[in-house]
Amino acid sequence: MSARTETGWSRRLWESKRPLTILALLLVVGALAAAGYLASRSGSKEVFSGLPHAYSYLEAKSPGQVQLHMMSLSPDDVILRDAGLPLRKVPAYGINGGFFYGEDLLSIAIMNDDPVSGEKKAYGSGWYNAKYPRGTLVWDGAARKFSVQVVSSGDELSVSDRDNYWAQGGISMNLKDDELWSVAATEEHLPFGEDQRMRSGMVYDNSGKLWLIVTPTLCTAAEFRTAIQDSVPGQGLEGIFLDGDGSSQMNAEETVLPGDSRPVVQMIAVANERK
Numbered sequence: 001m002s003a004r005t006e007t008g009w010s011r012r013l014w015e016s017k018r019p020l021t022i023l024a025l026l027l028v029v030g031a032l033a034a035a036g037y038l039a040s041r042s043g044s045k046e047v048f049s050g051l052p053h054a055y056s057y058l059e060a061k062s063p064g065q066v067q068l069h070m071m072s073l074s075p076d077d078v079i080l081r082d083a084g085l086p087l088r089k090v091p092a093y094g095i096n097g098g099f100f101y102g103e104d105l106l107s108i109a110i111m112n113d114d115p116v117s118g119e120k121k122a123y124g125s126g127w128y129n130a131k132y133p134r135g136t137l138v139w140d141g142a143a144r145k146f147s148v149q150v151v152s153s154g155d156e157l158s159v160s161d162r163d164n165y166w167a168q169g170g171i172s173m174n175l176k177d178d179e180l181w182s183v184a185a186t187e188e189h190l191p192f193g194e195d196q197r198m199r200s201g202m203v204y205d206n207s208g209k210l211w212l213i214v215t216p217t218l219c220t221a222a223e224f225r226t227a228i229q230d231s232v233p234g235q236g237l238e239g240i241f242l243d244g245d246g247s248s249q250m251n252a253e254e255t256v257l258p259g260d261s262r263p264v265v266q267m268i269a270v271a272n273e274r275k
């Protein structure tokens with residue numbers, strides 16, 4: 001057999017097997033890609049993934065293009081708790097709570113007359129809205145009633161039973177009064193209201209449903225408030241602004257909003273089991 005004949009025969013043999021060879025290579029590449037995807041999925045599992053929870057999730061984009069991520073739940077399923085970490089590292093669903101500085105909580109955060117981050121009446125414990133009276137969302141468990149009360153400390157809260165309530169401090173939204181809200185925001189010293197920042201809030205409606213809301217959209221306080229009025233379901237909405245900017249964080253099965261991953265002192269968590 002001549003060299004030319006051998007070369008032609010070898011080429012024909014290779015060409016006849018080439019489709020099978022290419023198919024085998026594609027199968028190997030596909031298997032490696034699938035293995036890598038599964039490994040990345042298992043490696044990125046959140047610390048709260050799979051926990052039982054008592055909330056419903058909703059997303060909405062307002063006419064002003066503010067993206068809202070919302071968790072709705074019963075007030076009986078709220079747990080105000082300390083965090084001390086970026087929320088993504090906390091094994092609980094929920095969002096960030098009130099204002100803080102360092103390790104000191106500067107907003108009221110009280111459950112059944114106990115502040116969540118220290119001793120009662122201690123600075124930084126969650127017993128006080130530091131410096132100013134500020135809008136505080138209160139669930140009176142005995143009366144089965146929400147309210148927003150502008151107070152400086154837990155001593156001033158009006159509730160039916162001191163052993164059956166929770167109170168979360170922030171800044172009044174005054175969703176029912178478009179003229180009052182900006183005056184109140186000034187009096188309550190809403191931080192960086194005119195800046196374009198991520199924001200979070202807590203809103204209830206006439207039916208007794210509570211909404212925990214975070215937007216990653218950079219927006220002013222007014223734009224965030226308007227987005228809530230436009231996009232949150234329910235009648236008679238009222239609520240408060242919570243801490244914002246990089247503190248605006250959400251742990252949900254459906255989405256994770258890490259803010260800038262800073263540690264936050266306090267969290268509004270969702271109970272693991274419905275009561």
